[in-house]
Amino acid sequence: MKRPAFSLPRSSRWVPGNQFELLENGEDFFPRVFNAITKARREVMLETFILFDDKIGQELHAALLAAARRGVEVHVLVDGFGSPDLPDTFVGSLVDAGVRFRIFDPGRRFLGQRLNMLRRMHRKIVVVDGELGFIGGINYSADHVADFGPEAKQDYAVQVRGPIVAQMQHFTREAVLYRNERKRHPAASAASQSHPGTAHAIFVTRDNHDHQSDIERHYRVxxxxxxxxxxxxxxxxxxxxxxxxxxxxxxxxxxxxxxxxxxxxxxxxxxxxxxxxxxxxxxxxxxxxxxxxxxxxxxxxxxxxxxxxxxSSNLDPLSLSLNLEANVIxxxxxxxxxxxxxxxxxxxxxxxxxxxxxxxxxxxxxxxxxxxxxxxxxxxxxxxGWLPKHQPTITLANPGTAAAEPTGSATA
Structure with a gap:
């Protein structure tokens, strides 16, 4: 049966008991994320569209490297178009320390040009130990801090505590992990988590299969x-x-x-x-x-x-009709x-x-x-919907080298 034009999408169940803190620009965001990774005990899940080998990327690299070396299970997913040309030493040192570093649809160049600009993984999510989350529009690059100059970006994210973090963790696990990897550390249960705040929340995503217009419909409702x-x-x-x-x-x-x-x-x-x-x-x-x-x-x-x-969702054709996105309501x-x-x-x-x-x-x-x-x-x-479609793959970088091999298809 056709769904009415203004019915809410399936991801419409309000989860109570959450606490949100607005983080404005990299000056607020990066110290919080890096500190959370530094204090991680079991698991770090991180997805981002852009990761550059600049001063911000190096700070993230150091935090992830230290976490992996002390036994934290670290998973990173970057987009192949948004994060091109990462040095072998950057990726290789993380992989050698045990970081599971994946690249979403890296694509191939033609005459030196990147042609894989459509249907990108545009999400920016961090979940630490299933207890603390971050979501927003801020990438890991130096142009998100004011000292970059006139081209520094004005941007926002939120720090999240509460039961909604369990949904964020479950989603990121399903997006990148093998089944046996998911069993290694049990996911946090929303029912078992504390309720540190009074905010109700919905974690809502967009893909090219079952949730093609969820974010837009939440806006329109x-x-x-x-x-x-x-x-x-x-x-x-x-x-x-x-x-x-x-x-x-x-x-x-x-x-x-x-x-x-x-x-x-x-x-x-x-x-x-x-x-x-x-x-x-x-x-x-x-x-x-x-x-x-x-x-x-x-x-x-x-x-x-x-x-x-x-x-992470803009209000343009790429975000609303093609890219993989994630927002919190x-x-x-x-x-x-x-x-x-x-x-x-x-x-x-x-x-x-x-x-x-x-x-x-x-x-x-x-x-x-x-x-x-x-x-x-x-x-x-x-x-x-008429634009070229393909089944994107997520590739996993191998130990001892920055080379990556396909690990499976991605939901795009």
């Missing part, structure tokens, strides 16, 4: 239920027709809908694509802010007083209020508000452009 405020801060914004429709409907019924996008994008096409939607949104009453201090890399949102989300007034305060600070101090164009200045070309964009948004999810 929240937009549909919004009563007084919505704030979305997203780096790469070009969602589908139904998402835009719910934003416009919320604004038209009096909800204060605000959108924070890149004003200093890391890729010029990002601003161009989002700009095509401005007229359509502004005419409905959506307020648009461009963050101008540095590139915005965040993927966060809040609705009303208690709904929030933080994760949080129902907690204190967290929502704190996130609202940080985003309000951004809008007041570092953003330029986009003004609607006066009606008299409309011309035929702009009307045609708006019409074309409207229909592109309406149909792009279906078109995404």
């Amino acid at each position: 929240a937009l549909r239920s919004a009563r007084h405020r919505v704030v979305i801060a997203n780096a790469y914004f070009f969602p589908g027709y139904r998402f835009i429709r719910e934003m416009r409907r919320a604004a038209k019924r009096g909800v204060d809908v605000r959108l924070i996008l890149q004003g200093q994008p890391d890729m010029p096409i990002v601003k161009t694509a989002a700009g095509l939607l401005y007229d359509h949104l502004l005419r409905a009453g959506v307020r648009i802010y461009e963050y101008c201090d540095r590139p915005l890399h965040g993927k966060v949102a809040l609705v009303d007083d208690d709904w929030s989300t933080v994760g 949080i129902r907690d007034r204190a967290f929502n209020d704190h996130l609202y305060g940080r985003l309000s600070h951004l809008m007041e101090n570092s953003c330029k508000q986009i003004e609607a164009v006066a009606p008299g200045r409309w011309n035929g070309l702009r009307l045609l452009r708006s019409y074309a964009v409207f229909h592109l948004m309406r149909w792009f999810p279906a078109w995404a």
Whole structure:
């Protein structure tokens, strides 16, 4: 039976008793993660899109190496497109120490060019001992700390404690481990975990099989239920027709809908694509802010007083229709209020508000452009399914060398 358009996806059971702490930029995020790995007793599971051999990558390398040498079971999964050209010494020393280092769909180069840019593993998750988790949009690279300069990214993640961490651990185990590896250390049980906080949460993922639109539908359900405020801060914004429709409907019924996008994008096409939607949104009453201090890399949102989300998923065709993503949905007034305060600070101090164009200045070309964009948004999810498909593999680096051999197919 066909599911109604606004029914919640299957990953919709709220888990109570969690504690979330917002981590803003690498200055907050990296020390927390590295300290957690340093204190790990049994297991570290880490997935990331980008891992570079720079000062941040080296700090992570040192923490993982030390953990493995003291007997902690360490599993790392990096994306083959996002983390290219890691030195043999970087990977090899981890593998020699016992780290199970895997690469998602490394692909092959053609004339020196990487062609495997579609259907990537874009998640950023860390789970330590099944008790402490991290999830968000921050990669392991030096451009996530302020001293990188004007190109340093503005980004967000959360530190998580509570029963929802067991779901994160179970998911990462299923994504990368052999069956016999999963038996080595029993997964944490949500029922047996303490309840350190009062937040309800949902761990929600996107893949190309059973959960193709879960994250987007959580967003749309929240937009549909919004009563007084919505704030979305997203780096790469070009969602589908139904998402835009719910934003416009919320604004038209009096909800204060605000959108924070890149004003200093890391890729010029990002601003161009989002700009095509401005007229359509502004005419409905959506307020648009461009963050101008540095590139915005965040993927966060809040609705009303208690709904929030933080994760890896952008609101563009790659994240919503192709990539493997993971977000956490949080129902907690204190967290929502704190996130609202940080985003309000951004809008007041570092953003330029986009003004609607006066009606008299409309011309035929702009009307045609708006019409074309409207229909592109309406149909792009279906078109995404026509793009080339393949069965990605996860490869495992061998001891004594950085070379990797396939270990099996991946869910993409």
